[in-house]
Amino acid sequence: MSSSRDDFSIAFRSALLQRGAAQKFSLFSLIILALIIFFLDIYSFNFIKPIRSIINDGVYRISLVASSPSRFVPHVTEGFTNLINIKNENERLKKELELYKQKELNVEYLENQNKNLKKILDSEETFLGKENIILSKVLIDKNSPYLKSIIINRGSKSGILKGMPVLDKEYLVGRIVETNYLSSRVLLLNDLNSRIPVTFGEDGIQGILKGNGGTRPVLEYLPEGYIIEEGLDVFTSGKDGIFSPGSPIGKTFANGEVKLFSEASQLSFVKIDTAKINKENF
Amino acid sequence: MFNIYSLRKIINYGPLVLLYYLSISEIDSHFESYFEILSFNIQLIIIYFWAIKRPEVLGNGHIFFAGLINDVVMGYPLGISSLSYLIVSLVATYIKNMTVNTSITTDWFTFFIAIFFSNATFLFLLLNFSEIKITFLDLSYNTFFTLIFFPFFWFIFNLYNTIITSGKNA
Numbered sequence: 029m030s031s032s033r034d035d036f037s038i039a040f041r042s043a044l045l046q047r048g049a050a051q052k053f054s055l056f057s058l059i060i061l062a063l064i065i066f067f068l069d070i071y072s073f074n075f076i077k078p079i080r081s082i083i084n085d086g087v088y089r090i091s092l093v094a095s096s097p098s099r100f101v102p103h104v105t106e107g108f109t110n111l112i113n114i115k116n117e118n119e120r121l122k123k124e125l126e127l128y129k130q131k132e133l134n135v136e137y138l139e140n141q142n143k144n145l146k147k148i149l150d151s152e153e154t155f156l157g158k159e160n161i162i163l164s165k166v167l168i169d170k171n172s173p174y175l176k177s178i179i180i181n182r183g184s185k186s187g188i189l190k191g192m193p194v195l196d197k198e199y200l201v202g203r204i205v206e207t208n209y210l211s212s213r214v215l216l217l218n219d220l221n222s223r224i225p226v227t228f229g230e231d232g233i234q235g236i237l238k239g240n241g242g243t244r245p246v247l248e249y250l251p252e253g254y255i256i257e258e259g260l261d262v263f264t265s266g267k268d269g270i271f272s273p274g275s276p277i278g279k280t281f282a283n284g285e286v287k288l289f290s291e292a293s294q295l296s297f298v299k300i301d302t303a304k305i306n307k308e309n310f
Numbered sequence: 311m312f313n314i315y316s317l318r319k320i321i322n323y324g325p326l327v328l329l330y331y332l333s334i335s336e337i338d339s340h341f342e343s344y345f346e347i348l349s350f351n352i353q354l355i356i357i358y359f360w361a362i363k364r365p366e367v368l369g370n371g372h373i374f375f376a377g378l379i380n381d382v383v384m385g386y387p388l389g390i391s392s393l394s395y396l397i398v399s400l401v402a403t404y405i406k407n408m409t410v411n412t413s414i415t416t417d418w419f420t421f422f423i424a425i426f427f428s429n430a431t432f433l434f435l436l437l438n439f440s441e442i443k444i445t446f447l448d449l450s451y452n453t454f455f456t457l458i459f460f461p462f463f464w465f466i467f468n469l470y471n472t473i474i475t476s477g478k479n480a
Contacts, residue, residue: 053374
């Protein structure tokens with residue numbers, strides 16, 4: 029009995045402390061270091077914030093570069109499928125020339141569109157005719173089993189602040205939860221940690237839209253005994269003072285879930301509404 | 311001769327490169343659009359397999375650093391993934407010290423112990439010290455599917471390991 033306990037302690041100590049020829053650090057020292065970093069980050073000591081911000085910006089940029097092959101492959105596959113389809117269509121309709129011309133025009137159109145979008149993105153004056161709206165590109169949308177968030181290419185340098193609402197076209201998709209100098213993290217509406225005050229229906233029923241980690245957030249804190257009708261449009265109520273009232277979010281289901289107007293996995297560009305927070309700062 | 315040596319060296323770095331790439335890139339193993347609860351953690355499988363088979367391939371420092379990168383990309387508090395990865399590595403090293411011959415079944419069983427401790431630590435730290443909320447159910451699904459997919463990756467990595475070691479034993 030005592031011998032097996034000795035074996036256990038020897039093997040455990042060896043695993044924890046031994047470095048060996050190939051290992052420069054012992055597991056024990058690294059576990060302690062990880063714990064120290066964790067608690068420093070959790071309790072947000074002042075000196076940690078700028079360091080974390082620099083690390084975030086750096087890692088997000090590297091991540092963007094590292095992810096380019098994974099973005100390129102679906103494009104290639106999609107392009108390949110299109111090519112086959114076009115070829116079949118050409119054979120069937122015998123209108124090769126017209127289709128190629130059309131394709132050429134499409135490319136030209138896309139090139140022009142791309143140039144215009146690049147101009148907009150490169151410019152710091154990204155108001156698009158509307159004041160207090162900043163256009164931003166989605167840098168990373170790595171899907172986590174636990175957190176639903178995206179990284180965008182605008183940070184405190186562009187005036188982004190924590191809490192600002194983020195829109196896809198006119199639809200609300202989430203809010204800023206972390207800002208770095210050149211990038212920010214957006215917490216999406218379907219994340220478990222998301223809570224948005226909303227209103228819906230002809231009577232202007234008030235409620236809270238709570239993310240559940242799935243694809244459809246749920247309505248909570250509704251009037252007692254209220255039965256939700258299907259197909260009602262849900263809007264932000266603006267009761268929290270952060271979101272502008274009237275931003276469309278989605279449509280209700282009878283079970284209290286809301287189908288969002290904007291598909292979180294399809295976001296390429298988003299808009300950040302800085303109006304509310306700017307007014308408050310003023 | 312030099313080319314073969316260089317190529318072998320590059321192949322040796324394969325698992326390490328894969329670990330870093332999975333941590334930093336957008337590639338994820340969460341297939342929400344196909345099956346809502348399907349998600350698994352390939353990083354844990356990579357760390358466990360290589361820590362038990364050939365610890366010299368993945369250094370402890372690299373495991374720690376890959377965890378930090380994963381935390382930044384995923385938005386977790388810094389250090390939590392590192393801790394989770396290091397616990398898996400610790401269990402793997404302990405199993406390696408205690409056993410002589412391992413098979414897929416023993417590796418599979420001990421991997422369950424490793425991810426149990428790893429995910430329990432992850433959940434405990436996140437729920438008690440962080441404002442981030444995650445559900446126990448999501449973590450359980452992730453643990454379950456990681457365990458289910460382990461044999462598949464075990465065979466792939468074992469094949470890779472055979473390729474790496476084949477020249478050395480000759």
